Amino acid sequence: MTARSLLRRALLLAGLVGLVAGVVWSRKELNEPTDRTGSAIPLPRVPRGTDRIADARLVARPGEPEWIVDLAGWVPKPITSRPLQLLAIVWALPSTVVGLLLGLLSGATPTLRDGVIVFSPVRGPVCFALHRGGFAATTLGHVVLARHEPSAALMAHELVHTRQAERLGPLMGPTYWYLLARYGYARHPMERAARIAGREAKHVGGGHTRPTKPPVHT
Numbered sequence: 001m002t003a004r005s006l007l008r009r010a011l012l013l014a015g016l017v018g019l020v021a022g023v024v025w026s027r028k029e030l031n032e033p034t035d036r037t038g039s040a041i042p043l044p045r046v047p048r049g050t051d052r053i054a055d056a057r058l059v060a061r062p063g064e065p066e067w068i069v070d071l072a073g074w075v076p077k078p079i080t081s082r083p084l085q086l087l088a089i090v091w092a093l094p095s096t097v098v099g100l101l102l103g104l105l106s107g108a109t110p111t112l113r114d115g116v117i118v119f120s121p122v123r124g125p126v127c128f129a130l131h132r133g134g135f136a137a138t139t140l141g142h143v144v145l146a147r148h149e150p151s152a153a154l155m156a157h158e159l160v161h162t163r164q165a166e167r168l169g170p171l172m173g174p175t176y177w178y179l180l181a182r183y184g185y186a187r188h189p190m191e192r193a194a195r196i197a198g199r200e201a202k203h204v205g206g207g208h209t210r211p212t213k214p215p216v217h218t
Contacts, residue, residue, distance in 0.1 A: 061187075072189035075197050076163035078115075088166035092141040095165050095172055099143025102126055106145060113144075114155055116162055120146040141165050141172075156201035160194040 079085050089096075099117075103110060106122035120137075122130065122145050130138060130147050137146035137154055139161040144150065150158065165172040179188050 068183075068189050072192040073196065074164075074190075074193050075160055076167055078159075078163065079166060089142065091169035092162070092165040092172070094141070094170050096141030096143055099140030099145065102140070103143055103145055108145075113150075114159060116142045116144055116159065118144045118146060118150065120144075120150065121148050122146065139165075153198045153201040157194045157198035160197045161190070164190055164193075 079088050103117065103119035103122075103126075105124065106119050106126040107124055108119040108122045110117050110119050112118075116139075119126075121127070126145055127147055130136070130145070136148070137144055137150055137158055139145075139158040142162055142165075144155075144158045144162075146154070146158075168175055176188075176190060179190060183189065185191060
């Protein structure tokens, strides 16, 4: 057996282990109770079809599958175990590599913040793409690409996407884009979960995200 064959088998085994661990971890966190100490925060339960809250996009609509409602409230906790942190970095590496390539093309100087690499302010085609989409920032694995220095609320939002990627690994992209095609951005369950974290950060201190006000043009 050649070294290349051994490497392929090792990577396949690591991927399968990571996939199983991610699924088990995700199911565990989706079933955790609500609290304000950093554990998973479920979507606020309100009567289905109700639009009379500050952000109607967070409300479950009639007929929405229960697993979508649960996913929309899945705010993963930060990983504190060093071995699991390393595994999460490797598991989310495909998305992170794409983020790094885009970051290097953006002309921004990378900085380390909250355990992720932030490229801000991005310029060139990356900035143009974010601007055309109306986004303040987008996250790929452990990389955040932002048009301006991210606020605490924006970072809280983007870090949810990083933690989602840490659990889903290579499945993050296909899962996100399938849900985007199915529900759109405003109703995207992973974006709704990230909005919860952003709103929590605003109250305390104050998956890509749309700013509440039109951003300054770059």
